[in-house]
Amino acid sequence: MSANRSGFRLWPRHPFWQAVALAFVAYLIFDWGIPALRYVGIPSAPVPNSVLAEFMFIALIGILIYVSENDARWDEFKQPIQATLVDEDKRWVRNGFLLLVPLVVGLFTFQATRPKVQAPIQLRSIHPAPPASITFRGKTMQVAGLENPLRKEGNLADHVKEGRRVYYQNCLPCHGDRIDGQGHFGHGFSPTPLALDDPGNIAQLTESFVFWRIAKGGPGLPKEGTPWNSAMPVWEDFLTENEIWAVIIFLYDQSGFQPRRWEEATEGAPQGGE
Amino acid sequence: MSATGRRVGGSAGRVSLMALGILAFPASGFAQDAQRGKAIYEKWCLECHGETGEGDGAGAKFMLPPPRNFTQAVYQIRTTASGELPTDADLEQVVAEGMPGTAMPEWKSKLSDGERKDVIAYIKKFSTFFEGPAPKPLDFGKAPSSSAEGIAEGRKTYEKLECFKCHGMKGRGEGKSSPTLKDDLGFAIRAADLTENWTFNGGGTVEDIYRRMRTGLDGTPMPSFSDVLDAKIITEEQLWRVAQYVRSLSPEKTPEVKEVIRAHPMTGKLPSGPTDSAWAAVEPQWIPLVGQIIQKPRWFMPNVDGVWVQAAHDDQTLAVKLSWDDRSQSPNPVWDEWLARVMKGASDIDGPLPTKQGPDRFWLQFPKQIPGLDDMERPYFLGGSTRKPVYLWRWASSPDASEEGTGTGFGQFTARPGSADVTHAAVYDQGQWQLQFTRPLVPTDTTAAPAFTVGRPIPIAFFASDGSNGETELRGSVSAWYAIYLDVPTPPTVYVAPVVAVLLTAGLCFMVVWRAQQRGHSTRG
Numbered sequence: 032m033s034a035n036r037s038g039f040r041l042w043p044r045h046p047f048w049q050a051v052a053l054a055f056v057a058y059l060i061f062d063w064g065i066p067a068l069r070y071v072g073i074p075s076a077p078v079p080n081s082v083l084a085e086f087m088f089i090a091l092i093g094i095l096i097y098v099s100e101n102d103a104r105w106d107e108f109k110q111p112i113q114a115t116l117v118d119e120d121k122r123w124v125r126n127g128f129l130l131l132v133p134l135v136v137g138l139f140t141f142q143a144t145r146p147k148v149q150a151p152i153q154l155r156s157i158h159p160a161p162p163a164s165i166t167f168r169g170k171t172m173q174v175a176g177l178e179n180p181l182r183k184e185g186n187l188a189d190h191v192k193e194g195r196r197v198y199y200q201n202c203l204p205c206h207g208d209r210i211d212g213q214g215h216f217g218h219g220f221s222p223t224p225l226a227l228d229d230p231g232n233i234a235q236l237t238e239s240f241v242f243w244r245i246a247k248g249g250p251g252l253p254k255e256g257t258p259w260n261s262a263m264p265v266w267e268d269f270l271t272e273n274e275i276w277a278v279i280i281f282l283y284d285q286s287g288f289q290p291r292r293w294e295e296a297t298e299g300a301p302q303g304g305e
Numbered sequence: 306m307s308a309t310g311r312r313v314g315g316s317a318g319r320v321s322l323m324a325l326g327i328l329a330f331p332a333s334g335f336a337q338d339a340q341r342g343k344a345i346y347e348k349w350c351l352e353c354h355g356e357t358g359e360g361d362g363a364g365a366k367f368m369l370p371p372p373r374n375f376t377q378a379v380y381q382i383r384t385t386a387s388g389e390l391p392t393d394a395d396l397e398q399v400v401a402e403g404m405p406g407t408a409m410p411e412w413k414s415k416l417s418d419g420e421r422k423d424v425i426a427y428i429k430k431f432s433t434f435f436e437g438p439a440p441k442p443l444d445f446g447k448a449p450s451s452s453a454e455g456i457a458e459g460r461k462t463y464e465k466l467e468c469f470k471c472h473g474m475k476g477r478g479e480g481k482s483s484p485t486l487k488d489d490l491g492f493a494i495r496a497a498d499l500t501e502n503w504t505f506n507g508g509g510t511v512e513d514i515y516r517r518m519r520t521g522l523d524g525t526p527m528p529s530f531s532d533v534l535d536a537k538i539i540t541e542e543q544l545w546r547v548a549q550y551v552r553s554l555s556p557e558k559t560p561e562v563k564e565v566i567r568a569h570p571m572t573g574k575l576p577s578g579p580t581d582s583a584w585a586a587v588e589p590q591w592i593p594l595v596g597q598i599i600q601k602p603r604w605f606m607p608n609v610d611g612v613w614v615q616a617a618h619d620d621q622t623l624a625v626k627l628s629w630d631d632r633s634q635s636p637n638p639v640w641d642e643w644l645a646r647v648m649k650g651a652s653d654i655d656g657p658l659p660t661k662q663g664p665d666r667f668w669l670q671f672p673k674q675i676p677g678l679d680d681m682e683r684p685y686f687l688g689g690s691t692r693k694p695v696y697l698w699r700w701a702s703s704p705d706a707s708e709e710g711t712g713t714g715f716g717q718f719t720a721r722p723g724s725a726d727v728t729h730a731a732v733y734d735q736g737q738w739q740l741q742f743t744r745p746l747v748p749t750d751t752t753a754a755p756a757f758t759v760g761r762p763i764p765i766a767f768f769a770s771d772g773s774n775g776e777t778e779l780r781g782s783v784s785a786w787y788a789i790y791l792d793v794p795t796p797p798t799v800y801v802a803p804v805v806a807v808l809l810t811a812g813l814c815f816m817v818v819w820r821a822q823q824r825g826h827s828t829r830g
Binding site: 112116125128129130133134136137144145149150153154195200203204205209211212213214216218220221239257258260264267269285 | 412415510567594652685750760783790792793796800806
């Protein structure tokens with residue numbers, strides 16, 4: 032141990048303070064850095080607390096391995112801890128810790144034991160598996176392989192126009208002008224209306240899936256979709272088959288997304304698009 | 306349609322050539338901006354505001370207030386004097402931020418600054434008025450610092466200026482003129498509910514309110530008070546005081562919607578009615594309500610936009626107090642003209658529109674069988690179903706009566722036979738209903754109604770309708786499922802555990818220090 036009489040080495044080179052700084056930097060990266068990646072264009076999300084704890088645990092192990100890599104560094108690392116525990120001139124720091132540590136533990140215990148009020152969590156599958164077939168106004172339709180018939184007939188611009196009308200007279204209050212699920216009534220429902228401009232939604236679905244979701248609405252969801260909570264109406268009570276297909280064409284046109292195709296079903300020219 | 310498309314396409318080359326020039330000059334006044342704006346307008350605005358800007362798009366009859374008619378060049382939200390055109394900045398503000406309390410959303414999250422400027426350039430083309438000189442904004446000065454006396458003075462000026470004629474003495478829009486209000490185009494228009502500043506069309510801050518009073522909301526019955534200043538009837542400071550007073554009528558912060566309503570445990574007597582002072586101890590919670598647009602007949606123009614809920618229990622009985630703003634105590638013949646005017650602007654897509662006023666209504670909905678903690682499934686939030694029915698408390702204003710029973714679908718209700726356990730008391734006062742429901746936690750017949758257990762979340766949902774607005778048992782305002790939780794007093798064990806933890810930790814710390822010092826001494830010695 033390269034002992035220096037007057038206590039610690041210059042602190043940035045001291046392993047104890049290095050360990051503290053490393054742990055702090057690791058925390059900053061996990062809690063702030065990762066969620067901030069989305070501002071530089073990398074898809075990201077806040078790190079949940081349980082995952083944060085796991086990351087910090089791994090980081091601390093790494094730091095401990097570093098400080099205990101050789102005996103000299105390990106002794107030097109322990110030195111300030113030992114000094115705080117023993118030295119006469121560190122009495123006030125020691126007493127401070129003796130007071131603070133039990134209080135913090137007490138506070139956390141209180142937070143953990145005090146009664147909390149929470150509504151039961153409603154776990155929900157947003158895009159549950161569709162049924163093999165549905166009955167639309169008495170007509171049986173196979174969902175698998177089903178194509179939007181309007182893409183093969185008439186003028187696409189006319190279908191967009193018709194779908195636009197259907198959307199503004201029916202869907203607007205919830206799904207909104209920006210088709211982001213934030214219409215002027217959207218806040219009244221839970222789950223909130225689907226954001227149709229989100230790349231994770233209609234862009235990942237076939238038109239037949241979207242047809243099923245519109246035609247059968249919330250009550251037509253399987254149990255894992257929490258059908259009792261969904262405010263999506265059963266649109267077959269309001270709209271004709273063609274109106275639904277038209278509004279689907281409008282949604283892809285307005286969002287700029289392409290529907291997912293039935294790969295195995297496509298023979299020859301791909302349908303849809305312009 | 307296709308001709309328009311070609312025209313836009315043909316100008317695209319020219320637009321990019323002009324791009325440099327546009328950077329060097331104010332964007333307005335260039336036809337190219339309007340051309341680009343046209344494409345944006347047709348994609349995002351046309352279906353409400355109409356192809357010719359007359360506010361008559363396909364969506365127009367599905368909202369109240371209706372979309373703006375641009376051909377008149379009459380705009381509510383301005384910084385210019387009454388009767389003047391808005392500035393470009395005013396239009397940009399409305400497009401960027403939207404109009405709270407209406408169907409007009411904010412566009413800053415969808416359209417870029419440039420796109421919004423372009424679309425404004427296009428909107429201005431709907432009227433020749435914009436070809437004249439640019440309008441000048443008024444000088445609004447600064448708000449004096451707020452104080453209790455200032456707010457009291459604001460109230461006096463509010464009365465002096467007769468704001469109450471429309472907005473009411475309580476500010477809930479319950480003034481005498483309320484049923485007669487229409488905009489310049491004859492559409493029904495509500496006097497703002499001044500206790501809900503988050504629904505103010507031009508924004509809810511003191512500055513916003515002051516500006517609206519100075520400029521008036523052109524095209525609506527809301528006048529400008531600038532001439533009252535010019536005539537020295539009141540001072541600018543007094544008008545600022547009115548703005549501060551109006552702001553003080555709403556909560557300091559827009560209410561946060563929480564999923565759980567906590568029923569306060571009361572050791573004393575439960576409140577005997579909605580006006581009982583015991584309710585002062587219970588924090589009200591805001592639940593937003595929106596139009597029933599899920600089952601036929603849908604209703605796109607609801608009046609009740611939310612309810613303040615308070616709840617209390619004493620281990621025996623549950624009391625729930627509901628307070629919601631309603632400009633009318635329905636039915637009331639003075640509101641006949643309002644009803645006719647609303648229906649004139651409404652779509653009859655789901656069948657004939659109501660022509661007669663009914664009573665006001667409020668319902669609470671619970672599951673017929675309260676789900677267990679690990680059971681996610683609830684009845685269908687809109688009225689339940691035959692398989693999973695709901696249990697309802699239903700109140701109507703005329704005749705003033707409540708009933709309880711089972712719902713097996715929206716509009717499918719069977720009153721509980723025999724005597725009901727639910728009692729109610731309702732008071733209408735100056736634009737607000739206050740209603741209290743009371744029921745024993747355990748009903749007399751537990752097969753007909755669920756028992757409520759303390760310390761457990763119970764799903765709850767709400768329905769309101771305003772008879773004078775043509776609302777019925779089907780057309781009205783609804784909510785999603787929330788939960789009501791009958792609070793239990795905090796058990797003393799909650800405080801024991803932290804104390805034990807503190808003592809244990811302290812002991813451990815002392816031991817560590819002591820051992821270290823023993824060893825420290827021994828190595829030194």
